[in-house]
Amino acid sequence: MRTVIYCFLVLSWLASLPLQAFYAEVNTLQSPLPSQQHLHQVYYQLAPQELTLDDILADPEKYHAFSLLNPSQRVLLNQQHAVWFFARLQNNTKQKQQLMLEYDFPLADKVEMYQRNGLNGDIRLLSRSGTDYPYSERTAPYRSYVIKLELAAGEQRDIFIRVQDAAIIPSELLLWRHRDFVAHSQQNALLDGVLQGILLLLAAYNLWQFLRQRQRNYVYYAGFFISFALVVSILNGIAFALLWPGYPEINQAVLYIAAGAALLCLNLFIHHALHHLYSSKWRWFSHTSSFIALLLLFSPLFSAGFGRLLLLFLALAWVLCSNIVLAIRFSLAGQPQARAFVWACVFTLCTVLLLTLSQAGYLNTGFDWLYLLQLLVLFSLALTSFSLQQIKTLR
Numbered sequence: 001m002r003t004v005i006y007c008f009l010v011l012s013w014l015a016s017l018p019l020q021a022f023y024a025e026v027n028t029l030q031s032p033l034p035s036q037q038h039l040h041q042v043y044y045q046l047a048p049q050e051l052t053l054d055d056i057l058a059d060p061e062k063y064h065a066f067s068l069l070n071p072s073q074r075v076l077l078n079q080q081h082a083v084w085f086f087a088r089l090q091n092n093t094k095q096k097q098q099l100m101l102e103y104d105f106p107l108a109d110k111v112e113m114y115q116r117n118g119l120n121g122d123i124r125l126l127s128r129s130g131t132d133y134p135y136s137e138r139t140a141p142y143r144s145y146v147i148k149l150e151l152a153a154g155e156q157r158d159i160f161i162r163v164q165d166a167a168i169i170p171s172e173l174l175l176w177r178h179r180d181f182v183a184h185s186q187q188n189a190l191l192d193g194v195l196q197g198i199l200l201l202l203a204a205y206n207l208w209q210f211l212r213q214r215q216r217n218y219v220y221y222a223g224f225f226i227s228f229a230l231v232v233s234i235l236n237g238i239a240f241a242l243l244w245p246g247y248p249e250i251n252q253a254v255l256y257i258a259a260g261a262a263l264l265c266l267n268l269f270i271h272h273a274l275h276h277l278y279s280s281k282w283r284w285f286s287h288t289s290s291f292i293a294l295l296l297l298f299s300p301l302f303s304a305g306f307g308r309l310l311l312l313f314l315a316l317a318w319v320l321c322s323n324i325v326l327a328i329r330f331s332l333a334g335q336p337q338a339r340a341f342v343w344a345c346v347f348t349l350c351t352v353l354l355l356t357l358s359q360a361g362y363l364n365t366g367f368d369w370l371y372l373l374q375l376l377v378l379f380s381l382a383l384t385s386f387s388l389q390q391i392k393t394l395r
Contacts, residue, residue: 024088024158025068027175029151031093035180039087039173042069046081053114053123053160056084069171082110083169085161091151099151100181102174103161104144106237107131107255110164111145115157130164131252135245142185143192143237148178168309192236199229220269227262228352234258253300256308260297263319267293270323270345282329285322292318320349 025041043066047056056062066086091097103111110130116123126147129138140146151157163169176184203225210218233239234255244250271286296315299308327342 024066024086026088026090026156029089029091029093029097029099029175033093033097033177035177036184037175039089039175041087042171042173043067043086044069044171045084047084049080049082049164051082053084053162057116057123082162082164083171085159085163085171085173087159087173088156089149089151089159089175090156091153094153096153097149097151098178099149100146100176100178101149101159102144102146102176102181103163104172104174105163105165105170106143106235106240108145108163108165108169110162112162113145113147114160114162115147115149116160117157131240132248134248135241141241143188143241146181188236192232192238196229196233196238199225199232203229217269217272220265220272223265224262224269227258227265230258231255231262256296256299256312259312260293260295260299260315263315264290264293264297266345266349267319270326270342274326274342282326285326289319289322316353320346320353323349 024043027037027039027041029037045062045065045067047062047065051062066084085103101113103113105111108130109132111127112125113127114123114125127139127145129145138145140148149157149159161173203222206218206222206225210216210222230239233243234251239254240248240251267286267289271290275283292315296308296311299311303311323342323346327346330342
């Protein structure tokens, strides 16, 4: 009888193994292969920063802790942990495929990419980079984090990506055909270069206007263009690649300094243009906006990580809302020139915010939408300049 019970328990344990095993959905590659493919079957887990991939794979409990991402989890909030992503790829085409796997989040502190062979289980580190490492250590000189994959016909491979950042972490992974990724990167580089050139030209034009007319609002506007150009170049990785590639410690603070300077210059520009129309209450609004922008500018001295991000969102929300309230006030007061100027500034701030989110990787936009956003920014800047001239003619 004891032998029968023992055999029954052993059979029950063997039958339960398939239920306990970690089953992962496969991202299949079909022919014809698209130029770009979003990986929909992606798993994630939050883990202590000291946990390695060997630790995860050696412990069934940790390995089974991966959960499938759903569409509402495109962005993950994280402060103290590292985020691990896991995707399983299988080449169902009849030929070998050369692919590029992209994680488009240039602001990440640390990004490690591993592959595990589906046949023998060998693990290999493909890339270790991020803003905490010198730019020269990247395996490929692109703004995003990318690895090259070669999958034979019928081959299956597991990809593990470890992302560490003290703020918001996007979760989207893209698979490209090699030639299409190179063309896409060249398009982005061209668009980034055009935007930077236009912003710097506008800054030079306003400085020249200041030298001609000696009006301080041109200095503030030029300062906004220079600061915003620096913000965009930080977000898309150009500043790190060209200005301080060997000093990654600068990346931890420079974004908040540049964003604070941009908001401060924009607020001072608006205040100087409309100060003759301000009451004491609206001056208080303006001074509060400048104070919050100064807090963001010096936030690296007294805050870190998620606290600085919250302060950035607070500064953006306050400056935007205060100018919307100011525009409504001028609209109700029957001052069309001042109303048009403030609404133009609000429109400029909104388009700049959308472009900033897109450049940072938080807002996923295609090449056409990114081009449209840049046109909207230029249109709003032209509208602001025209409205400023209308105000000057009334003084």
